[in-house]
Amino acid sequence: MNKTATTCPQCHSSVPFNQGYASWCECGWNVGIPAQWTDDKTMTRRYERMQRLYQAFADAWTAGQALVKPMAAVITALLTLFVTIGLAAYVALMIYLFEDPFFIGRGLAIILLIGLYLPIAPLVSFAKQPYSVTRKQAQRTFEQMDRICSVLRVRKVSEIQISESLSGIRLVQPLWRRKRILVCGLATLAAQDPASFTAGIVRELLIAKRNRQSSIDIAKWARDLLQTAYDVIVGSGALPSSESSGSVDRAQYSRSLRMMRRQSMIRMLRVFTFPIAVIPQSMHYLLNRSLQVLEHGVVYRANRSTAKLTGPKPLEQYLTTLSLAESLQFAQERLSETASPQDRLRAMADKMRTLPQRERERQLRTQPEDELRRPLLNWQYDLLRRCVQIDETPSSMTASIPSVSMSDWSAVSRELEASMA
């Protein structure tokens, strides 16, 4: 006989059982913080901080208030300004040294120039995805995109790229570029749901718009610059960043780096470099902390606006698709390396159809969207539910997002799939 129920070891109540999937219980058994986070104290602290922020949003919105975090904005702005002035001084020093008649001055200037290259690259360069779709190749898709952009009053998307590893949708635009690239994860296509696909795009465009307007983008750049400064000073790539703690490669790398350092002269040098490195390190810590508060706020607000524009259901569906990232990724990685993108799409779509409801719920509660750089999906889902109860129906909006018909969608997915051929 197949087992259909099991007992929760924590509260001893009976919970459903699905062969091959983790069982969980409302009391919190198997639906807590991911294990790799509880092992990491920095990650746990960050989680708790972000949980308090989520709670603050929930309380404020339920009471019909807007939550503002002026301190986080002030600290972010001040540190960004400080970094910008610091960089300007660095460039000025470099130019000054180049005018030095002696070779020592020029040598130093060249060293400074090499150091400058590192933080500048991410301002202009795009990470290349394997499949890109241009306006010419996909006219119907871009027609839909342009319509969405004009309702949101944002600049048009220049190119679409499809990523096999990404689970959601991301708008990429380096600070100094006018070109905007929308990167879509295969999973969002596999869902075959035009409404949730549209909601995902709307949400991403709103997040990007808000990040630009509130200078979050430039603050992120300042944060990267501080990280680079720290790395250059201590001669490593090992700033204690909780974002990278999940990666095994990175852990191994830092371990061997630590070993090397113990045995080498670098340890001696660190006596001198450490006091200097503390400056960018503590600034990075402070900036990162305030930025997280602002970034999470942007995501929550973007979700709320998206729900008003597209209706809440499609966005809920989109968040659910994001929560399945791990399962879907596993489904496509099981295929052989030579499998076509179409096969991968089909494998993901099959997985999405066959996943038990109970397992979907577990994933939504436990899967992060993007480590903790964005709020946990269940926090987003919960706040979205609260907003729906508070906010009026979309009729209060002057313009709403045009819905994508099934024939439009099949044209769009045909065009996108063709680009992967």
Ligand SMILES: [Zn+2]
């Ligand atoms: Zn229980």
